[in-house]
Amino acid sequence: MSKSMNNLIRGIWKENPVFVLLLGTCPTLALTSCATNGIGMGLATTFVLIGSNFVVSCISSIVPKKIRIPVYIVVIATFVTVVDLLMQAYAPASLYEALGIFIPLIVVNCIVLGRAEAFASKNTPIQSIFDAIGMGLGFTVALTLLGSIREFIGTGSVFGVKIITCWTTDFLLPGAAPGAFIIVGAILGLKSYINRRAAIKAGKLYIPPAGLDCRNCRICSIEEEE
Amino acid sequence: MKLRDNENIAVLGIFLGVIGLLSALVLALISHVTADPIAKAKAAQQAKAISQVLPEFDNKPAELVYETKTASGWSVKFMGAKKEGKLVGVAALCTSSKGYGGNIEMLMGIGVDGKIKAVLITANNETPGLGANICTRAFKKTIFNITKPAPAGLAPNEYLDQFNGKRAGEKTWHVKKNGGEFLYRTGATITSEAVTVLAYEINRAFETNKKEILSKFGGAK
Numbered sequence: 001m002s003k004s005m006n007n008l009i010r011g012i013w014k015e016n017p018v019f020v021l022l023l024g025t026c027p028t029l030a031l032t033s034c035a036t037n038g039i040g041m042g043l044a045t046t047f048v049l050i051g052s053n054f055v056v057s058c059i060s061s062i063v064p065k066k067i068r069i070p071v072y073i074v075v076i077a078t079f080v081t082v083v084d085l086l087m088q089a090y091a092p093a094s095l096y097e098a099l100g101i102f103i104p105l106i107v108v109n110c111i112v113l114g115r116a117e118a119f120a121s122k123n124t125p126i127q128s129i130f131d132a133i134g135m136g137l138g139f140t141v142a143l144t145l146l147g148s149i150r151e152f153i154g155t156g157s158v159f160g161v162k163i164i165t166c167w168t169t170d171f172l173l174p175g176a177a178p179g180a181f182i183i184v185g186a187i188l189g190l191k192s193y194i195n196r197r198a199a200i201k202a203g204k205l206y207i208p209p210a211g212l213d214c215r216n217c218r219i220c221s222i223e224e225e226e
Numbered sequence: 227m228k229l230r231d232n233e234n235i236a237v238l239g240i241f242l243g244v245i246g247l248l249s250a251l252v253l254a255l256i257s258h259v260t261a262d263p264i265a266k267a268k269a270a271q272q273a274k275a276i277s278q279v280l281p282e283f284d285n286k287p288a289e290l291v292y293e294t295k296t297a298s299g300w301s302v303k304f305m306g307a308k309k310e311g312k313l314v315g316v317a318a319l320c321t322s323s324k325g326y327g328g329n330i331e332m333l334m335g336i337g338v339d340g341k342i343k344a345v346l347i348t349a350n351n352e353t354p355g356l357g358a359n360i361c362t363r364a365f366k367k368t369i370f371n372i373t374k375p376a377p378a379g380l381a382p383n384e385y386l387d388q389f390n391g392k393r394a395g396e397k398t399w400h401v402k403k404n405g406g407e408f409l410y411r412t413g414a415t416i417t418s419e420a421v422t423v424l425a426y427e428i429n430r431a432f433e434t435n436k437k438e439i440l441s442k443f444g445g446a447k
Contacts, residue, residue, distance in 0.1 A: 033354045064232045071245050078249035082256050089263035093271055162368035175355040
C-alpha cells in the first residue's frame with residue numbers, strides 16, 4: 001500500500017511533471033492563458049494517461065523492445081481518438097465544448113509517452129494506474145496554478161470571474177507565450193528555494209536535481225541498452 | 227526466442243502491422259457506432275446557435291437550405307426559420323479566411339426585410355485577450371454577481387452588436403481606420419476588419435439572392 005501511495009502522491013510535488021520533470025512544456029505554455037483552460041487540459045490528460053498507462057503496462061511483456069516506441073504511440077493515438085469520438089457522441093455538449101479542443105493535443109503530449117516508457121512498461125497495471133492518477137493530478141494542479149496566475153496578472157480575474165472589478169484593460173504579456181516562460185521560470189525558482197530551505201533546516205546538504213533531467217525516460221537514447 | 231527480444235526485421239514489421247490493423251479496426255468500429263450520435267449532437271448545437279440569432283421558430287432550419295457564394299467566393303449557407311408555416315427569418319453561416327489566426331465562422335440572423343438581427347462568431351482562432359475579444363460574447367462575471375445566473379439572451383459585444391439593424395448596400399463595409407464607419411479594436415485591426423467584411427458579404431449575398439431565397443423558403447409576398 002505504501003508503494004501505491006508513493007506512486008500516487010509523488011507526481012504532485014516531488015516529481016511534478018511540469019515543475020520538476022519539465023515534461024509537456026508545449027501544452028503548459030500554450031494552453032494556460034486562463035485557469036479554466038488549465039483545469040480542462042489537466043483533466044483530459046489525466047483521463048488519457050490512466051488509459052494509456054494501463055494498456056501499455058498490459059502489453060509491455062509481448063512488445064519487442066526495438067519497436068516499443070512506435071507501438072506505444074499507435075496505442076496512445078488510438079486511445080485518444082476513441083475518447084474524442086465517445087465524448088463528441090455521448091458527453092453533454094457543454095463538457096465537450098470545454099474539453100474537446102484539448103483532446104487531440106494530448107496525442108503529442110510527451111507526458112503520456114514519457115510515463116508509458118519510464119513507468120508503465122516496467123510496472124504492473126495497478127501500479128501504473130496509480131502513477132497515472134498521480135502524474136495527471138500533478139499536471140492538473142500545475143496547469144491550474146499557472147493558468148490562475150496568468151489570468152489574474154493579465155485581466156484581474158480567475159476562472160473568468162473578475163476579482164478586481166475596476167480592471168478594464170487587459171495586460172497581454174502574461175497571456176502570451178513569453179509571459180508564460182517568465183512565470184514558469186519564477187515558479188521553478190521558488191520551488192527550488194523552498195526545497196533548499198527545507199534541506200538546510202533539516203541540516204542536510206541540498207543537492208539540486210541532476211541537471212533538470214528527463215529522469216528515467218530513455219526515449220532519446222533507444223540505441224544504448226543498459 | 228521470446229517475442230520481446232526478437233530482432234528479426236520481418237517479425238518486427240509483422241508485429242507493427244498487426245498493431246496498426248488492430249487499432250484501425252477499433253477506430254473503425256467506434257467511428258461507426260458514434261457517427262449517428264455525433265451528427266445529432268452537432269445538429270442540436272447548430273439549432274441552439276440559430277435560436278440565439280433569430281426570433282422564435284418551430285421548424286428545423288437545417289433542413290431548409292439555400293447555398294450560394296459571396297462576392298469573395300466564400301460559400302454561404304442560408305437556413306430558413308419558420309413559425310406556424312410563416313418565414314420569420316433566415317440564418318446564414320459563412321467562413322472567412324481573412325482572420326488574423328485563420329478562419330472565422332459567422333452565424334448571422336437576418337430578418338425577412340434583409341436587416342441583420344444578430345451576429346454570432348461560431349468558430350475563431352484569434353489572439354486570446356485581443357482579437358478573440360471581438361469574437362466572443364460572454365457576460366462579465368465579477369465577485370459581486372458570482373451567484374446570480376447569467377441573464378437570458380445574447381451577451382452584449384460592442385463589435386458584433388454594431389451590425390444589428392443594418393442592411394448591406396453597394397459599398398463594402400470597413401472599419402474606421404480603413405475609411406469605413408465601423409468600430410475596431412486597437413491592436414486587432416485585422417480581426418475587426420475581417421469580421422466587418424464578413425458581415426457585409428453575408429448580408430450582401432442575401433440581398434443579391436433575396437428573390438431566390440425567399441421563393442425557396444416560401445417567404446415571398
